[in-house]
Amino acid sequence: xxxYWLFKSEPDVxxxxxxxxxxxxxxxxxxxxxxxxxxxxxxxKLGELGFFYHSNDGKEIVGVMEVSALAHPDPKDDSxxxxxxxxxxxxxxxxxxxxxxxxxxxxxxKMALVANSRLSVQPVTPTEWKEVCRMGGLDLKKLxx
DNA sequence: GCCAACGTTGGC
DNA sequence: GCCAACGTTGGC
Numbered sequence: 001x002x003x004y005w006l007f008k009s010e011p012d013v014x015x016x017x018x019x020x021x022x023x024x025x026x027x028x029x030x031x032x033x034x035x036x037x038x039x040x041x042x043x044x045k046l047g048e049l050g051f052f053y054h055s056n057d058g059k060e061i062v063g064v065m066e067v068s069a070l071a072h073p074d075p076k077d078d079s080x081x082x083x084x085x086x087x088x089x090x091x092x093x094x095x096x097x098x099x100x101x102x103x104x105x106x107x108x109x110k111m112a113l114v115a116n117s118r119l120s121v122q123p124v125t126p127t128e129w130k131e132v133c134r135m136g137g138l139d140l141k142k143l144x145x
Numbered sequence: 146g147c148c149a150a151c152g153t154t155g156g157c
Numbered sequence: 158g159c160c161a162a163c164g165t166t167g168g169c
Contacts, residue, residue, distance in 0.1 A: 010167090034152075056167060099168080118151055118166050 004124040005040065005050030006113060007065070007087065016052045016062045019089045026068040026088030029121070030076050037121035041085045042071045049090065049143070051124065051132065053113065060096040061132060064143065065089050094137035107131055 007029060009015070019027055032038055044067045052063040069086030102108045108131060109115070112122035124132075133140055 008167090036152095059168075116151090117168075120166085 001126075002045065002048050003043070004126065004129040005044065005048065005067075006053055006061075006111075006122045006124050007050050008053045008055045008113075008120045008122075010056045011054045011058055012056070016054065016089070016092075019052065019065065019087070020063075022088065024068075024088055026086045028069075028072075028075060028084045028086050030074045030082075030084040032074070032084060032120060033082060034120060036119055038082060040121045040123060041083060044071065044085050046070060049129075050087065052089075058096075059100075060093075060098040061102075061136065062093050062096045063089060064091045064093070064133075064138065091138060091143055095135070097132055097136045101135065102132070105131070105135070 011017075014027075029041065032041065046067055046069075048067045050065055050067070051061045052065055053061050065087045067085050068088045071083045071085050073080065074082040074084045099113065102111060103114055108128055111124065111128050112119055116122070130140070133143075
């Protein structure tokens with residue numbers, strides 16, 4: 001069963017628009033220096049989907065991306081401790097889903113985005129995935145096709 | 146800009 | 158191995 005994920009980034013540093021500009025080449029999700037986040041990336045499989053969340057500025061889920069390369073050593077890390085996956089943009093959220101909306105919605109109260117807000121790469125349950133896509137007006141069938 | 150939450154570090 | 162001190166994240 002495929003897993004779902006959520007990646008956070010400050011748009012000032014690396015935005016959804018910047019990822020989209022990379023097209024199918026994608027981009028390494030490097031710079032993560034947290035063990036839990038690293039372990040999450042290590043568990044990702046090719047083609048698994050994740051939300052792109054803009055932290056600080058925007059504070060909303062703006063798009064869906066996919067894992068385009070399995071975890072590999074972080075090119076910006078010399079210690080050999082950290083790794084990253086590559087990701088590429090798949091689809092815009094037709095209506096970006098703000099954190100405030102996620103918080104108001106009981107079904108999503110347990111999302112790591114709310115419950116563990118500092119974790120930068122998070123797992124998302126299938127139920128959460130479906131609900132956020134629905135709220136964002138994203139057609140899941142279109143996504144698969 | 147403030148501060149709560151959390152992770153890491155280092156002295157003991 | 159405990160825990161105080163410190164640094165960082167990220168919402169507000």
